[in-house]
Amino acid sequence: xxxxxxxxxxxxxxxxxxxxxxxxxxxxxxxxxxIGLIKDRAALPERLLDINGLSNMARIExxxxxxxxxxxxARMSDVAADMELRRxxxxxxxxxxxxxxxxxxxxxxxxxxxxxxxxxxxxxxxxDGRCNKRSLGSGCAALHGLNRSHAIFGWSESCVATNxxxxxxxxxxxxxxVIVAGQKGERHIPFTDFxxxxxxxxxxxxxxERGDLIVAVEVPASVEARASxxxxxxxxxxxxxxxxxxxxxxxxxxxxxxSARLAMGGVAHKPWRLTAAEAALxxxxxxxxxxxRSAIATSFTDARPLAHNAFKVELAHRVALRAxxxxxxxx
Amino acid sequence: MTVxxxxxxxVDGRLKVTGGAHYTADISVGAVxxxxxxxxxxxxxxxxxxxxxxxxxxxxxxxxxTHKNLPRMNPQPWSHLRPQGQTYLPLQDEEIHYxxxxxxxVVADTLDEATxxxxxxxxxxxxxxxxxxxLRTAKEDAVEPPxxxxxxxxxxxxxxxxxxxxxxxxxxxxxxxxxxxxGYLVPTHADIPDLDVLFVGDFDEEASPLGAKGLGELxxxxxxxxxxxxxxxxxxxxVRDLPITMEKLL
Numbered sequence: 001x002x003x004x005x006x007x008x009x010x011x012x013x014x015x016x017x018x019x020x021x022x023x024x025x026x027x028x029x030x031x032x033x034x035i036g037l038i039k040d041r042a043a044l045p046e047r048l049l050d051i052n053g054l055s056n057m058a059r060i061e062x063x064x065x066x067x068x069x070x071x072x073x074a075r076m077s078d079v080a081a082d083m084e085l086r087r088x089x090x091x092x093x094x095x096x097x098x099x100x101x102x103x104x105x106x107x108x109x110x111x112x113x114x115x116x117x118x119x120x121x122x123x124x125x126x127x128d129g130r131c132n133k134r135s136l137g138s139g140c141a142a143l144h145g146l147n148r149s150h151a152i153f154g155w156s157e158s159c160v161a162t163n164x165x166x167x168x169x170x171x172x173x174x175x176x177x178v179i180v181a182g183q184k185g186e187r188h189i190p191f192t193d194f195x196x197x198x199x200x201x202x203x204x205x206x207x208x209e210r211g212d213l214i215v216a217v218e219v220p221a222s223v224e225a226r227a228s229x230x231x232x233x234x235x236x237x238x239x240x241x242x243x244x245x246x247x248x249x250x251x252x253x254x255x256x257x258x259s260a261r262l263a264m265g266g267v268a269h270k271p272w273r274l275t276a277a278e279a280a281l282x283x284x285x286x287x288x289x290x291x292x293r294s295a296i297a298t299s300f301t302d303a304r305p306l307a308h309n310a311f312k313v314e315l316a317h318r319v320a321l322r323a324x325x326x327x328x329x330x331x
Numbered sequence: 332m333t334v335x336x337x338x339x340x341x342v343d344g345r346l347k348v349t350g351g352a353h354y355t356a357d358i359s360v361g362a363v364x365x366x367x368x369x370x371x372x373x374x375x376x377x378x379x380x381x382x383x384x385x386x387x388x389x390x391x392x393x394x395x396x397t398h399k400n401l402p403r404m405n406p407q408p409w410s411h412l413r414p415q416g417q418t419y420l421p422l423q424d425e426e427i428h429y430x431x432x433x434x435x436x437v438v439a440d441t442l443d444e445a446t447x448x449x450x451x452x453x454x455x456x457x458x459x460x461x462x463x464x465x466l467r468t469a470k471e472d473a474v475e476p477p478x479x480x481x482x483x484x485x486x487x488x489x490x491x492x493x494x495x496x497x498x499x500x501x502x503x504x505x506x507x508x509x510x511x512x513x514g515y516l517v518p519t520h521a522d523i524p525d526l527d528v529l530f531v532g533d534f535d536e537e538a539s540p541l542g543a544k545g546l547g548e549l550x551x552x553x554x555x556x557x558x559x560x561x562x563x564x565x566x567x568x569x570v571r572d573l574p575i576t577m578e579k580l581l
Contacts, residue, residue: 121508145501237521311578
């Protein structure tokens with residue numbers, strides 16, 4: 001395994017300053033993703049700065065208007081078990097509990113979860129095949145290779161990988177905000193702007209710059225939050241990324257949808273918000289399957305499946321429909 | 332050790348690719364006869380008549396052996412020295428115990444002549460209902476399995492074969508792209524429902540001194556067909572290539 005030097009940070013400002021000037025330094029919290037990437041030689045940091053000792057970053061706090069602030073160092077299992085979160089945002093607890101394994105969730109942090117690399121089997125191939133994320137300009141082997149698990153939305157010739165985070169899909173649906181401390185102070189990044197599409201710079205999964213440290217994620221209150229559901233469909237029942245997942249949340253009025261939130265995972269380089277479908281779902285009865293399906297379909301006009309993943313288009317329709325129905329049953 | 336690290340030409344490579352290589356079947360040993368077996372087309376019953384006249388007159392045929400003319404053989408008594416001992420001997424009587432049981436052996440000058448003559452043999456059977464193993468009644472005679480975990484392990488292996496496991500090869504480079512367990516999926520605990528294992532039947536002294544045949548991979552064998560049948564029953568889709576993944580059911 002690639003050797004690295006490990007040191008501990010006890011002051012956020014110093015950690016941010018060290019990260020800003022050293023392109024070979026990476027923050028490490030739970031390490032559950034980073035260490036795997038190092039073993040796959042998909043990340044080769046020379047210095048790791050352990051941020052677990054930074055104070056006040058692991059708390060889960062209720063916000064006065066009904067939202068929640070989740071510290072970046074809070075562990076996935078602690079967040080999933082938080083009673084206030086489960087009551088206010090069942091969708092987030094579900095997304096966490098469908099992720100990884102118990103052991104990984106006990107270690108993995110919320111900040112690290114949303115920093116997981118957008119990936120595919122070629123990206124993780126330690127023999128260094130063609131992958132623009134591993135080696136810029138080497139090409140994308142998945143574009144004309146095996147691409148069953150890859151993107152159907154928003155991909156480019158340079159990358160067709162998908163983001164693996166379940167939590168990110170739920171946070172995108174709930175319009176969460178990523179709070180980042182950087183050299184120029186703190187800024188708030190809307191969750192749907194946090195991850196990016198590959199374009200011609202597929203090595204960048206998100207909008208963070210050197211010297212940026214995720215401090216917390218805030219989830220605002222919303223009328224749809226309580227009637228929410230995260231549905232994950234994958235090849236096996238646990239410890240596997242989604243082929244397709246859906247985060248759905250609804251406000252209803254006499255069995256009709258008053259407003260809807262819908263985001264999908266496993267379909268793009270970033271969590272994919274289905275804004276057209278959300279608009280089309282308004283006013284539709286939850287019992288009208290055909291109308292629900294037609295509304296969902298409005299977000300698939302720009303789907304571009306690859307050679308082996310055309311099934312994801314139909315699968316995604318069905319997963320979105322079932323997630324909406326389950327969320328609706330909670331309304 | 333001068334060969335290590337050096338390319339080595341395969342000594343029979345040129346012969347094989349130019350058609351010059353000789354295989355076992357190319358070797359003529361002179362005075363030799365060939366046999367072809369004719370098999371039962373029923374699973375249970377008896378031979379009512381067997382007509383070998385046409386086969387006996389066919390070109391090159393030396394003899395046609397059936398239960399009518401093959402000398403009786405001595406059954407092998409069971410012994411610890413022959414744990415694989417099989418007391419069923421072929422061509423001894425008209426009883427049919429299983430599908431594909433030998434009913435005749437044609438001996439001829441060439442394999443082609445023996446095989447062809449075998450097709451001329453006409454067998455009439457009296458068919459009895461097949462003996463079907465019925466789990467519902469067999470359960471009453473079940474015993475606590477001495478190798479329960481081994482059997483469960485085989486079943487889980489079968490679940491992996493049926494639903495998850497496959498090597499994926501990149502069509503351009505020819506390289507495997509799922510070389511470790513992050514990409515090669517085996518079942519997790521959550522994939523496996525409660526499994527119950529019962530061993531049915533008696534001490535089988537003919538199978539081995541232990542009273543049973545080896546277990547090992549045995550319990551994996553029927554799992555994928557059973558799951559494929561269950562998928563067909565549930566969805567109407569008959570999937571014939573494993574693993575059965577969701578795109579095959581959409």
